[in-house]
Amino acid sequence: KQEVTQIPAALSVPEGENLVLNCSFTDSAIYNLQWFRQDPGKGLTSLLLIQSSQREQTSGRLNASLDKSSGRSTLYIAASQPGDSATYLCAVEGLNSGYALNFGKGTSLLVTP
C-alpha cells in the first residue's frame, strides 16, 4: 500500500528565505505526483503536476523535482512571501491505486514579515 510522508510537518521562516519541502513515497510505480496548496478551511489548489517520466516542473517561484526511483519529491519555494503561508500537500497517483491520489499529511508553512 502506498504511503506518502511529508517532512517537515511544520515550518516557520522569515520573509525572503528560499525553502524546501520534502515528500517521500513507498511505491515508485506511479503515474504522476502533484503538489497542492491548502489555505485554512479552504479547498486544494493545484500548484504543479510532475509526470513519472519528468524530473522537474517550474511555475514562477515554485520548482518541484521528482526522483521516482528513490521515491522522493521536493518543492522548492524561492524568495518566500507572507502570502505563501499555507499547508502544502503532496499527492501521488499510483499505477496500483486505480487513478486515486494518495496524499501526505502536508507541511504547514508560516512565512513571517
Add this chain to the structure above:
Amino acid sequence: EPEVTQTPSHQVTQMGQEVILRCVPISNHLYFYWYRQILGQKVEFLVSFYNNEISEKSEIFDDQFSVERPDGSNFTLKIRSTKLEDSAMYFCASRRRVGTGELFFGEGSRLTVL
C-alpha cells in the same frame, strides 16, 4: 477560469439523517471524484466516477455512501444515515483524463454531524 463548485459550503445535521452534497465539475472533464478530510488528518480518497459508473472506491465508501450524476452537470454524494464520524470536509474533484491529467478540487463542503 473554470472551476469546480460545491454546495452547500457547510451543513449541520443530526446523526441518522440523510445528507446530499452537490458538485458541479468543470464542464469538459470526464472523471469525477469525492475525497474527504477529517479535521487534522490527511485527505482521503472515497470514490471515482467515469462514464456514469463508479470506477474505483475505497474501503471508507461503504453501503451508506452513494454517488450519482443525475443530469450531466451535477455530481452528488449521498450519505444515507450519517454517523458522528462522518463529520469532515468533503471535496469534489474532476479532471479531463487520468494518469496525466491535473486534478482540480472544489472549495469543499463541511459536514458536521451532531
